[in-house]
Amino acid sequence: MPRRIVTKTRLYFRHSLGRLDIFLFLLKSLLSERHFIYLSCVLVSASTAFAVIILKSFAHNVFRFANYVNGYLKLPYINSILPIVGILLTVFVIKKVLDNKLEKGSSRILVAVAKKGGIMPRKQMYAQIITSSLTVGLGGSAGLESPITITGAAFGSNFARKYKLSKKDRILLLACGVAAGIAAAFNAPIAGVLFAIEVVLTDVSITAFIPIMISAATGAIVSTIVLNEEVLLSFSQRQFFDYHNIPYYILLGILAGFVSLYHARAFQRIEEHFEKLPIGGYRKALYGALPLALLIFLFPTLFGEGYESIKTLSTNPAGLLENTLLEDVKTSGWILLIFTGLTMLFKAFAAGLTLASGGNGGNFAPSLFVGSYLGFFMAKFINLLNLGKELPVSNFTIVGMAGILSGLFHAPLTAIFLIGEITGGYNLMVPLMIVSSISFAVSKQFETYSMDVKHLADKGQVFTSDKDKNILSSIDILEVVSTGAPTVLDTQKPAEVVSLLSAHRYNHIGVINEKKRLVGIIDFDNIRHIVFNSFKLKYATMEEIMTVPLHIASVEDSIEMIMEKFDESGAEYLPILKDERFYGFIYKAKILESYREKLKEIVIE
Secondary structure: OHHHHHHHHHHHHHHHHHHHHHHHHHHHHHOOHHHHHHHHHHHHHHHHHHHHHHHHHHHHHHHHHHHHHHHOOOOOOHHHHHHHHHHHHHHHHHHHOOOOOOOOOOHHHHHHHHHOOOOOOOOHHHHHHHHHHHHOOOOOOOEOHHHHHHHHHHHHHHHHHHOOOOHHHHHHHHHHHHHHHHHHHHOOHHHHHHHHHHHHOOOOOHHHHHHHHHHHHHHHHHHHHHOOHHHOOOOOOOOOOOHHHHHHHHHHHHHHHHHHHHHHHHHHHHHHHHHOOOOOHHHHHHHHHHHHHHHHHHOHHHOOOOHHHHHHHHHOHHHHHOOOOOHHHOOOHHHHHHHHHHHHHHHHHHHHHHHHOOOOOEOHHHHHHHHHHHHHHHHHHHHHOOOOOOOOHHHHHHHHHHHHHHHHHOOHHHHHHHHHHHOOOOOOHHHHHHHHHHHHHHHHHHOOOOOOOHHHHHOOOOOOOOHHHHHHHOOOHHHOEEOOOOEEEOOOOHHHHHHHHHHOOOOEEEEEOOOOOEEEEEEHHHOHHHHOOHHHHHHOOHHHHOEOOOOOEEOOOOHHHHHHHHHHHOOOEEEEEEOOEEEEEEEHHHHHHHHHHHHHHHHHO
C-alpha cells in the first residue's frame, strides 16, 4: 500500500509539472520576448529563494541544537563531533549519489559564463543544496553563499535551456539566479544586484539591470515572508559615524587588505596540500575533519557559518567565551582580545580543512566572520591601551566585514551595500567606503585576481573582466590544432623528406626520435635552396635541413598562453605536444578565425 501511494504521488507531480511546462510554453508564444524574460526571472528567483530558506533554516536549527546540547545537557564535545559527521556524510553523498563528481566553488559560475555560454549541469540544482547543508549545517567552518549562488545560477541556466532561450538570455537568467540567492540570504536586494553585476556579469548592458533587479527583489521578498528574521545576519541597533575616527578607519582598511591576503594564501596552501595527498574518500575526509574538530573544540565560534558569533561580537563580546576553556576569565578584556585574534587567524585553516577534506561550502561567510573579528580586535586593542580615544567597537566590528569581503572577492561595491543593508541603514556609509576601497587597493596591489578565480587565472581558464580574454578562453584548443601533419624520424635521409613534402599539402614536417619526442621542424620555405639543388640534397644531413623550435606549445596551455608564445616568437605556427609527444601544429590564423566566429555569435545574440 505505501509503495502504491508513492507511485501515485510521483505520477501526480509529473503530470503537474507537465501541465506547468505546457502553460509556460503557451505563455512564451503569447508574450513578447522581453515580457517572458521578466516572468522567467521571477520564477527562477522564487525557486532560488526557497532553496536559500531550506539551507539557512537547516543550518540555523542545527546550530541551536548544538548550543542546547552543549549549554544545557553539558556535552561540550558535540560541537566537534558534528562537523566530522557532516563531512563524512557529504563525501558519502558525493560518492554514492553524485557519481563522485561535484563542481565546488562559485568560480564554476564564471567558467560557465566565460567558456560554456552560461550552461550549467542540471545536477547543480540539487547537488549544492544537499552537500552544503550536510557540511555547513552540521558545523563545517564554511559558508552557504557559494552553494546558494551556484544553485541559483543552475536554476537560471536550466530554465533557459528548457524553454529554449538564447545564449544571451541564458547568461542573464543565470545572473538573475545569483542575484536572487544573495538577496535572499541576507535580505539585501541591492547587494544581490551589485554582486551579480560586479562578479558575474562584469560586461553588462543597461537592459540587463531590470531583470536582475526584479530577481533580487523577488528573492528578498520571499525570504522576508517565509524565513525567520533571526536566521539572517542583521543588526538592529542604530550605528553612528564620528568623522574624528577616520584615521582609525583608514588603518582598518590597510589591515583588512593584508588580512585578506593572509586568509586567501593560507586557505590555498591547505587546498594544495590536500590535492597532493595520495589518499582520498573517507580517509581524506577524516584527515581534515579531525584537526578541524580540535580547532572547533578550542575555538567553538568556528562552528558553522559563524553568523551567530558575529551578532554576539557586536552586542555582547564576552558571551563568545561561554562554553569554552576560558569561560572562567571571560571578564578579562585582554583574554577576550587574544581569543578573538587567534580565532580570526585560525578561520582560514578551519575553512580550508572543511572544504579541502571533501566538504562543500564557500568563503563568503568566512570573509564576513574574519572581517568582524578584525574590526573588533583593532578597536578593542586601541581601547585597552587607554590612549584617550574610545572607539565604537560595534561600528568597527561591522565595517571590518566590508573590508575583508572587498579584499578577498575584489567586490567593493557589493561589500559596501551588503553591510549597509544588513545594518538597517547607511549611517556608516563613509567608513564603509573608506575601509572597502583601501582594502581592495591593498589586496589588488599584491594579488591581481580575487580569491575565487585565482586558481582559474593561474591556468589561464577564465577572465571575466576582459571580454577579449573571455572569448579566447572559450576557444577549445583541440578544435584549432592540426593533427594531420606528417612526421619523419631523425634517422631518415633528406631525400625521403622531400618526397614526403611533395605528397602532402603541408609545408612543414615534425622531426621525431624513436620515442616520438619532437627534436626539430622542417620548413619547406627554409630548405628550398637544398630541395632544388640535387647535389646539395644528396649530401645534406637531417641536422642541416631541420631547425630546433625555440617555442613549443602544449595541449594543456591556455589559448592566451599560446598567443603570448606567438607574440614572443613572431611565428605563424607552433608545434604542439600532448603527453610530451609531438601532436601537431597550431596556427595563429586559425585561432584568430575562431576568435572572429565567436565574436560574431556574441554580436548576433
